[in-house]
């Protein structure tokens with residue numbers, strides 16, 4: 589039988605690694621760790637429920653700020669008051685976090701617990717999407733002779749209302765939660781960094797004075813000229829990526845470029861949050877909010893490889909709405925900061941809620957003061 593060293597020189601990488609029983613053992617250990625973590629999460633949720641009812645005082649884990657519920661999702665009762673869209677996001681994330689992998693399927697079949705809430709919330713979101721499709725159908729799918737994205741999907745042979753509904757829902761979820769989350773963290777960071785705020789305002793003034801802008805909003809060209817604002821938003825998403833973890837499922841057995849074997853059906857997760865705070869990628873000042881790191885010597889925005897900055901994912905399945913997201917976020921940020929001074933009323937660094945998007949716990953209460961000039 590060939591030893592693993594012999595195989596390393598003779599066999600293909602895939603055969604070599606598949607034959608390695610140590611890798612299998614490692615993944616069995618990982619599976620066990622994941623199972624224990626999921627089980628602990630359930631205990632943590634149970635413990636915090638008892639605390640809320642006054643039946644238990646804080647446990648050692650709470651005192652050390654190690655609530656597993658904070659890291660891996662919300663307990664159900666917190667979700668009950670959330671909007672249908674947030675419920676959908678949180679409850680679908682929770683499917684991956686329960687102690688038993690397929691428990692959610694049973695709950696779905698029996699229509700109980702979190703799956704019952706998910707079904708209800710989803711029917712509201714679906715109803716909203718169907719309203720959009722039907723109102724567009726009534727107007728005719730062509731908009732003033734120009735086709736929009738929905739018309740294009742509708743013109744696909746075999747398209748039906750359910751398919752269009754899922755596409756609209758997908759765009760609503762992909763495009764709304766991400767930009768709103770990104771802006772929440774951006775406004776918090778800017779409100780705590782007066783020097784960055786001043787530079788953004790100077791840039792807005794400069795763009796206003798260099799052109800005759802008659803509207804209160806900014807055109808595509810005006811926004812394109814705002815390099816510092818672009819850098820500040822990009823830097824804010826480095827520290828607080830709206831999609832902090834992204835998971836893909838492996839279709840066939842494969843080997844990563846570094847030689848790691850990935851089996852069919854396995855999940856692979858990367859963390860844009862961890863990568864964004866990695867000293868190896870961003871240097872010693874990786875924890876600082878420094879928009880300047882994105883500017884060249886002429887003050888022009890210099891992009892980074894998406895494989896180092898995977899906030900919008902990388903490769904063929906990269907975010908389709910990236911450019912649109914930047915336009916929306918820059919436009920809102922420029923209009924808001926030009927008119928108002930925003931002061932955060934949050935004390936200290938806000939806590940996260942990890943759902944599909946990296947939301948700020950409790951939102952961002954602010955004090956808005958109209959700017960004099």
Ligand code: HEM
Nearest residue numbers: 762763766767770830831834899900901905907908909913
């Ligand atoms: C700051 C804002 C945004 C961020 C950080 C973001 C991030 C991402 C990420 C990480 C993915 C990859 C998900 C995956 O496949 O695993 C993705 C995919 C996608 N995003 Fe965004 N996104 C943003 C805004 C938007 C907007 C505004 C739209 C459109 C309205 C949009 C539409 C999409 C679509 C359609 C995909 C699926 C692409 C595909 O699978 O080929 N996104 N986005």
